Amino acid sequence: MxxxxxxxxxxxxxxxxxxxxxxxxxxxxxxxxxxxxxxxxxxxxxxxxxxxxxxxxxxxxxxxxxxxRQILDSPDFWNAFRNTAWFSLGVVPTQTAIGLVLAVLANRKIRGKSFFRTAFYFPSISSSVVISLIFLWIYQRNGLVDILFNGLNIPVPNPVWMQNPNGIIQMTLEQFGADSVPPWLRGPSIALMSIMLLNIWTTAGTMMVIFLAGLQDIPGDVYEAASLDGASRVRQFRDITVPLLRPVILFVVTLGTIGTFQVFDQIFVMTSDGGPARTTTTLVYLIYQEGFKFGEGPGYASALATILFGIIFVLFLVQRHFLGQTENR
Amino acid sequence: MVEDIRFHRLPRRTFVGMGVAGAAALALPVSLRNARAQDVTEVRLTQSPSSPAEQNVMTSLLATFMAQHPDIQVNYEPVTQQYNTKLQTDLAAGTAADVFTFGSLPSPDFIQGGVLAPLNDRMAAAGITTDQFYPGLIAAFQQGEELYGLPKDFSTLGMIYDPAIFATPTDTSTVIGGTPSASPAASPAASPAASPVAGEGLAVPTTWDELRTVATQLRDQTGQAPIVFGPSFDRYIAFLYQGGGSVISEDGTSIVIDTPEALAALDFYHGLYVDGLATTFTEVGAQWPGDAFAKGLASIVFEGPWLIGFMAENAPNKPYGIAEMPAGPAGKATMAFTEAYGLNAASDVQDAAFTLIAWLTGVEGMTQWSTGFGVLPSRPEVAAVYLEQFPEREPFLVGGEYARPWQLGSGGERFNTEANAELQALFAGQQDSATTLANMQARAEEIIRLG
Known part of the structure; x- marks a missing residue:
């Protein structure tokens, strides 16, 4: 600046x-x-x-x-990379989509608009540690989620949510008789999925606020002209709102990617050392383990951090390439 | 105290008002020393109190020390959160306290890191010998013949049981609360788990076989798993030693996790779970096994003295028995979770600092500390006085005689995480016990830096 x-x-x-x-x-x-x-x-x-x-x-x-060199040979690094990638892949598109939809809804002239805006934004401004602790209770055996599942007659997973290392793709494949699914194909574990849901819930509000700001920049007469031409609400959303919000979407996706690749506090609070079975060990958590838990030491942890920076930077370039071309149009 | 074990998968607790208490604690020694003697040496002591109660006892302990040693001023710096992380950075920055505590698990890392002053010469000069302490505790802070820390206190694992079900005690077992052993069959009301087998009066198991037998009986009667534990390495390792296995070979040169003995121990431990004789604390909706016991969801758990305070707070009316861990094919074994006072190698006031360590771990300091706070004294000499005040803790203390140090070599803390991950995969059915041990062996060879 x-x-x-x-x-x-x-x-x-x-x-x-x-x-x-x-x-x-x-x-x-x-x-x-x-x-x-x-x-x-x-x-x-x-x-x-x-x-x-x-x-x-x-x-x-x-x-x-x-x-x-040692990092690139380490199964721990690739495991953490995989977990982080699944996390990001699951969270970023979902929170962007939910944020966008919430923004469009909260932008309409409906009763109690500011209540909904506040309610959706509220998780974002609450302490993530407190929220993580509350979710820990919710995910407990016979906790809120279990009660909900039991009420709907859906079988609850065993081991419990936050202790379940089975991957969701793995479980699906095993339904179809697959025997041993290789680690990279297992998908996020149920425990990681549980944290992903929490993360989506807390950040969707932030994204909504950013989208709301972006929506103010779209002139109303564009919509007016579109409705005169007989475009439906859905059509307007698809062909006006989304294209004109492109720079904002790029911003939100970039922010989301950086945020998800840096996820640490929820893992730290909600899991015991990145467990079960290392399925919630993200890159930043691995850095912490190697650096402060008598692992390979600060040098190795710093190298990991540098690699993480490289990954995020490359992802940003890729996203900018695909999403950031509005200025040239 | 070594409460890390209990809290390691609990939400980290913050004690509101701790800061105030800390400030008061820091202010106290200063006020005691209004009449400042000439040439007072200042010694900084840092430690991680598990509760405000521990901090208060430590403060009064240090006040006693200073009253006896007017030439030494101790500045107590309690750290309640992330102690090891803070200590590491303080040591790296050269700002660490003169005396600091360190746990048995990261002990080899501290010793090999060269941040601790060797104590043998100072101990010889002060007339302190290693045989004045429990052997398992000394082993945790030794490298070769050299000692790098004197054990502050310790905790062992024991078997906590429901006395309404197990009415026939062992030689050393004790019962807290209720009407102990007088008419156990007549008082089954206290525990819900007790009701289906009221009047049965099983014997407290002392071996693996007996444990399996009574657990099977209970499972068949109640339809529930009587034992509650978890897929955690700090519990399995006790069974590993009971079964004659080990992590590092006797001579300290190789990793020996993957052995037939270890497999038998793992099959026993995991077998309890597979056969429905045991379940995990998460599956019954508890925070840790002790929590499950307090809620009446378990008849047997394997925990340490930290459970006593927890029970007093969470289930004050529930009676419970304490017995030694069951013996395996290779005899008795339990784990000693301990912590030592270490002397900072970079300290400018090593003489005064060692005087403090020697007093804190000496007969007088240890007596005041262990009877004041209730933790097990690391000196057998203090045991008699201690048991007078806490007779029910005898099974834990007896364990000190054959306890193995909770230690996994240099890098052990990191390996513990990996070992837990392997156990979690086993318990979730992702791999069998042989694969689990093979993976542990491979990870240990990679992570643990043998001396």
Whole structure:
């Protein structure tokens, strides 16, 4: 933001050095804090990712890219990557779709509009730890979900929701007589699914608010013209709302992807060490385990963090490629 | 205290007002020292109290120490959340306390990390010997012949049972609450699990075979699994040792999880579950096995002394018995979950710091600590005084004589997670017990850094 500000200023008028200095002085506190607590650690983390270190810093050997090589060979990394990918794949499209639909509904002139807006947004502003604890009760044996399932006469899973490592694709395939399903095809476990549902529930509200803001930018006369031409509500949604919201959708999907690839607190609170059977160990949780639970140490964990950054960056580029072309039209 | 075991899959509890209590605790020693003596050495002590009660006892313990040692000022820094994470970063940053506690599980990592000062010379000079402590506790903090920490206290696993069902006690078993052993058949009302077998009066099992037999009897009578446990390695490992298996070989050079003995132990442990003699705490809707017991959903659980406080709080009227863990083919075994006071290798005040450690783990300090807070004393010498006050805890304390340290080598904490994952996969029916052990062996060889 600082550079963007400086650039527009420069292009507008010949640089006035006094303003320039004043600008930097005003920016300095924020910039120094940012550099010390954000930039500094990021580059330090990149630096130690080339070292073999123990938790106390008493061992510190330069090993080049060995950590990275070791990570790519590690089944733990691929397991965590798989879990995170399933998590993201399940959560991002769902929360985007729900957020969009909620936004469109909450944007209409209906009674109690602001109540619904507040109600849907509420989970997003509540503490995620508190919500996770509440969901832990809900998912317990004979908890709310079990009561609901029993009432509908649907069999509840065994082991219990949060303790069930069986993948949902695996279970489906086994219904059709498949014997041993390879790990990458098992799909998210029931435990991970349970956390995904919680995540969708909490973030859909945030996405709704962003979409609501985007909807304000679509001029009403476009819809007016469309209804004069006889376009149905659904048609208007598909051919006007969605295309015109494209930049917002890109923003929401990017935000969602970053958020889901960084999921940690819910895993930390709701599972015992990324269990059952490692099916809820996400990449960030693995970083925590390797770095702080006497795993491979901070160097290895930092290398993992760098790889995670790379993954998110590549995903962003891909999403921008597919969703971000509105400016050229 | 070593309550991590109990809480490790519970929601982390925050004690509101802890900060206030902490501030008060920090302020106390200062006020005691109004008349400041010359040359007072300041020693920082950090530890993770499991409850405000533990913190209060620790504070008064330190006050006693300071009254006897006017030249030493102890600054107590309790950490209630994420203790190990904070300690690691403090040690890396060089700001850790002079004396800190560390658990038996990460102990090899601390020792090999070189952050602890060796204690043998100081102990010899102070006349402290390792045989003054329970052997399983000393083993947890030793590398070779060198000792790196003196055990603060410990907990062992025992068998908690419903005395209304098991009326015939063993040599060491004790009963808390109700009308112990006088007329057990006449008082079955306290526990719902008791009613179907009222008046039956089974004997408390002392071996694997007896455990299976009585569990089968109970299952057939009630249609429910009498034992409640979980797919957790810190419970299976007791059975592993009872069956003659181990994790690391005697000489410490190889991983020996995948053995016929281990398979027999796992088949016994998992077999209880498969045959409907045991179920998991999650399946009965409990937070942990002790919770299931307090709610009357279990007749037998394998837990430690931490259950006593929990029962007093959650089921004060429910009587329960405590017995030693059942013996396996290789005899008796239980786990010692323990914690030691370590001396920071980078400390500037090592002499004063060791004086503090020696006093806290000495007869006087240990007596005040264990009788004040109720944890098991790590010195057998204190056992008599302790049992006078807590006679019902004898089965736990007796276990100290043959307990194995809860320790899995360097990287053990990380391996514990993986071992749990394998057990969870076994309990969910994703793999058989042989595969489970083979996987554990492979993961252990990869993760555990042998000395």
């Amino acid at each position: 600082a550079t963007a500000l400086a650039r527009t200023k420069r292009s507008r008028s010949p640089m006035e050095s006094e303003d320039m200095i004043a600008g930097w002085v005003f920016l300095a506190p924020a910039f120094i804090i940012f550099a010390t607590f954000i930039f500094g650690p990021i580059f330090y983390s990149l630096w130690i990712s080339f070292y073999e270190r123990n938790s106390f810093g008493t061992i510190n050997n330069f090993v080049g890219i060995d950590n990275y």
